[in-house]
Structures are given as structure tokens and as C-alpha cells.
Amino acid sequence: MPVPRAQFHDLKDRAVLITGGGSGIGAALVEGFVDQGARVAFVDIDERASLDLVERLAAPLYIPADLRDIDAVKKAAQTAATALGAIHVLVNNAARDDREPLESVTEESWDESQAVNLRHLFFMSQAIAPHMRQAGGGSIVNFSSIAYLLNMAEIPAYATAKAAIVGLTKSLAGKLGPDNIRVNAILPGMIVTERQKRLWLRDADIAGMQERQCLKRSLTADDLVGPCLFLASACSSGMTAQTMIIDGGAL
Ligand SMILES: NC(=O)c1ccc[n+]([C@@H]2O[C@H](COP(=O)([O-])OP(=O)(O)OC[C@H]3O[C@@H](n4cnc5c(N)ncnc54)[C@H](O)[C@@H]3O)[C@@H](O)[C@H]2O)c1
Numbered sequence: 001m002p003v004p005r006a007q008f009h010d011l012k013d014r015a016v017l018i019t020g021g022g023s024g025i026g027a028a029l030v031e032g033f034v035d036q037g038a039r040v041a042f043v044d045i046d047e048r049a050s051l052d053l054v055e056r057l058a059a060p061l062y063i064p065a066d067l068r069d070i071d072a073v074k075k076a077a078q079t080a081a082t083a084l085g086a087i088h089v090l091v092n093n094a095a096r097d098d099r100e101p102l103e104s105v106t107e108e109s110w111d112e113s114q115a116v117n118l119r120h121l122f123f124m125s126q127a128i129a130p131h132m133r134q135a136g137g138g139s140i141v142n143f144s145s146i147a148y149l150l151n152m153a154e155i156p157a158y159a160t161a162k163a164a165i166v167g168l169t170k171s172l173a174g175k176l177g178p179d180n181i182r183v184n185a186i187l188p189g190m191i192v193t194e195r196q197k198r199l200w201l202r203d204a205d206i207a208g209m210q211e212r213q214c215l216k217r218s219l220t221a222d223d224l225v226g227p228c229l230f231l232a233s234a235c236s237s238g239m240t241a242q243t244m245i246i247d248g249g250a251l
Helices: 024-035 047-057 070-084 107-135 156-179 194-199 203-212 222-232
Strands: 015-019 039-044 061-064 089-092 138-143 181-188 243-246
Touching (some): 015 024, 015 070, 015 107, 024 039, 024 047, 024 222, 039 047, 039 070, 047 061, 061 070, 070 107, 089 222, 107 156, 107 181, 138 156, 181 222, 222 243
Parallel strands (some): 015 039, 015 089
16 A cells, blocks of 8 residues: 655755665655655766656756765765755765675775765765755754664674764754754664665565564555655654654564
């Protein structure tokens, strides 16, 4: 059954920047904000998927960039602000959940994981905060994961980054709250996207998670759209420094 979508009227015409918006959950978020009448820009490294999305929705601005490169992060923030005006909503969604067990992790692969899963969230927030201040406030939504709470053996570097995102969220919320900028995190559970099915998820994994969840169905990218719109909207105006778990009751 499709997940229904509410209308958050204050998001109309809002300037929204989403990282990793080219595919997966990010693409559903781009579509969700476009449907609200927001003015949306998204950053992604995958040009093919991103251009397909732009063609399908005919509305968002695609900014190609590799978020591991902090100069590129800063340029992308500036490009978005120049095109859309003061950014009011930032969704830090981009990540890459490589599996790499304890024995295989090297200094290089550890740093690579932190670069793709953690570092850009800080520097994008740093670059966008002045634009939000100028707009009189804003909302930052950081994508963490329940993966760091599940004792998953194959993802030490990814789990570390996803745990750190909660600490980063709370610190940024403390710093930016006086400027009316709210910062919250979403922790998705198992979200069955095409990429997850292609790379990692076997039928037994999906069945095992459904067994564990209170809700006996697979969650999809659409299940994250409503929660993210809510955190972006002034409907959650009293809420900052919080984590929102969307996992069908797996924890
Ligand atoms: N799918 C899940 O089950 C799940 C579970 C928990 C948390 N999450 C989190 O939700 C978010 C979205 O997950 P997803 O499953 O849609 O991921 P995904 O891998 O399908 O999509 C991530 C997007 O980020 C982009 N990206 C990756 N590296 C980049 C880089 N260096 N520069 C620019 N763009 C880059 C990719 O091209 C892709 O479009 C992530 O933060 C992920 O950790 C997902």
C-alpha cells in the first residue's frame, strides 16, 4: 500500500538542499519536497541517476559533486544558495554502507568511510548555517542509522560514522539553536531499496527483519519522506537535538 503524503504548507517555495538525492532514499526525499512546492537542489556523485531524476521530475536543480572533497562541498553549498536564495532546509542524506569486517579495515579504508559517511555532514552544515541565519532560521536533518545499535559485525567504520552523526546532531543543535536553526537526526531501519537488494539483502535477511519488526512489512524509501518533511516543517518547531527512529519497531 503506498505511503500517503501530507501537505506541509510552510514548505511551499522553501529553498531545500538534499545530499545524495540522486537515488534511493534521497531521490524519494527530492520528490517529496518537490511535491510540497519547495525549491529543491540536490548534490550527488552519480550523474546518470541524477539526470534521470531531473528529467522525471523536471523541477529540482542537480549539483554534481563528490562530497568526500570538502572544497566541492563548499562550492555545492554556494551554488545552491546562489540559485535558490537563502537555504532554509538541509538534508544530509548521502552515504555508502560498504561492508568491511575488522580484519580488512586499513587506515585508508577507515578514512574513506568517515569521508563518505560523516565528514561532509559537518562541513555542509558549516557552509549552510550562515545562509539559514540570514533566512531567520532553518532545519537540518541528518541521516544516521539504527545499524550502529544492532552490533552488526561487518560494518565497524560505517557504524562508527552513523553513531557520530548523533553526537554531531546534538552539538550543532546546541550551537545553532540560538539562531533558530534546528538540527535533528533520522535513524532508518532496514529500508528495502533497489541498491540494497542488489548488493546486500537476500530474501532471508528481509524475512528476518520482518520477524524482528513490530510491523510485518518491508519499509521503503517512501516511509522516510513524511518524517523528513515533518522535521523540515515548522510543524516540528519545538523539536531539536532529537533522533527519530523509523524502523517498523525493530529496536
Ligand atoms: N537503505 C537502508 O536500509 C538504510 C538504513 C539505515 C540508514 N540509511 C541511511 O539513509 C541514507 C540514504 O540511504 P540509501 O539506502 O538511499 O543510500 P544509497 O546508497 O542508495 O544512496 C546514497 C546516495 O548518495 C550518493 N553518494 C554516495 N557517495 C557520494 C559522494 N561521495 N558524493 C556525492 N554523493 C554521494 C549516491 O550516489 C546515492 O545517490 C544514508 O545516509 C544511509 O546511511 C539507509
